[in-house]
Amino acid sequence: MENKFQNNAIRGPINAFFFKMISGYMDILFGNSKRKLFKNHPETVIEIGAGTGANMRYLKVGTKLIAIEPNIHMHANLKKSAVKYGIHLEIKEVVGESIDLPDNSCDFVVSTLVLCTVSSPMACINQIKRILKPSGVFIFIEHVKARDNSMLAFIQNLIHKPWHWFFEGCHTNRDTKQLLESVGFNKLELETYNSYSPFIPIIPQIRGRAVK
Template sequence: MNNDFKNNAIRGPINAFMFKVLSGYMDRLFGKSKRQLFRNHPETVVEIGSGTGANMRYLKPGTTLIAIEPNIHMHANLKKSADKYGINLEIKAIKGELIDLADNSCDFVVSTLVLCTVKSPEQCVKQIKRILKPSGTFIFIEHVKAQKNSILRWIQNIMHKPWHWFFEGCHTNRDTKQVLELAGFSSLKLVSYNLYSPFIPIVSQIRGRAIK
């Protein structure tokens, strides 16, 4: 992730506050899908871009979460969420492109609405693949570039610059679906859909599960 955005003295705290406030609403939007994707997760989970810990509600109490979160302004709320949900938390304030975990060491990696913000999604996914054990699982929910010539694509393009500046380097029109399709996973189950909400630039989304 881009630390220039993540540790900005103004945007960093504002986004940390917003993500915490919106946690309940985001659960209403994404909760059903996340509960299905997180089902039967192992004792240790690696999450890319843990934010303020919104996904901890889908983890079993006692789970160890290795949180890759470069925005230091998120860390206080991450710790509070871990206490609330009974999660054993290890925070790594590093970029998703530079994960310092060993090759073939992780069973389960999570990314939700994060690959839009990393500087190089290809490198981040490469790192996820590297740390996964053979047959390890990567689950994801991401917003993506809308269909060509659609109103959604037009809105994404118009909104990209201000959205990118305010929301921690988020790209409204990134083709994350193609990044995952070209990553070389042995299995990729991916669903494309529109999730309508007031956040129009992120209506076009994908979710799914990849196996190394």
Template structure:
């Protein structure tokens, strides 16, 4: 299976040569302007299918507010703001995303979710959120983001830095399938093309291992099969306490 997988991956890589060339020449940046529209459409379907899972996970958010304070949430890679509807009323939200073209859709989500207070939108990658102070937020939320950051380890270090002691890192991420499955096979074969479709998304990451090694004091993590396309069915969901 390994030889066949490598051979098929090579074929897909060859077919993706025009995309590789566009990326090398800096032309791929055009897609970054279109991607927010694509993600906005996809997110509607994702939220519908994952509604119960998200509602169950984010129900725990109020447990992490500091006594006498307003719950402060920082969302890494907030995209179009599809998580806002699940946040408790009255909390303060800081939004970050490396793609400034999301702001149009983000504003729409903010208007539709006026039960929240929005502090600011910061154009920043998960690996470098230097404009956010140390130990300044109660919760960091990260959904479908660790698949596309350049460094999961550095992103988790940044999350740890900005979380106050006792705060929590909430996550929902798609991950690589079990190596014995055909899903694993097709994830690796189609990864070269998927990378461009998903704006840097990688469907072959063992993200749970990085969370286990990130130094959190407590980790609540579950592997689930999401009701989605086979390639992104394997998910992890949960939260980690600083």
């Protein structure tokens, strides 16, 4: 399965540069949540949409990170981040809907602000569930669809097309909360909240952990 927005010769490098530049600001917005969610992670972590490596700062030195990152323009900065944070990096240039890892093989999978972008979020979530071992943990932070008929919903719908084009297929109004609730994890801890920032379309968010 291929995302038509990935590896665009113009958007790809621009997005790689943009996300590298805002890494520090994203830590201000999400750092506390990520530190709690990443706490006590195992020696090997699988990350869906690792981007430029912004989440490596929350991993213990010496962690093995298997990065599912189909956008080749992210890879150079991803490798630099691995050196900076002392992470053993393996990059897999595949999409989240087609993860080339065995069934029941992973203890810990991460996705932050990624399920909005994949072509088929349900297929991606099912892949995550497939590769997790029994009692394996999936942690997530995602922006979601706003409440119907709210001002945020109006803004999300208004800006969706240009946002979707520039940010490589990102959906401002995807109901990821409902998708996670429908998959059938043995345990789902999910918090809905607003993360106020200049990025208005992604203010409504969820965070939590799912156990297979």
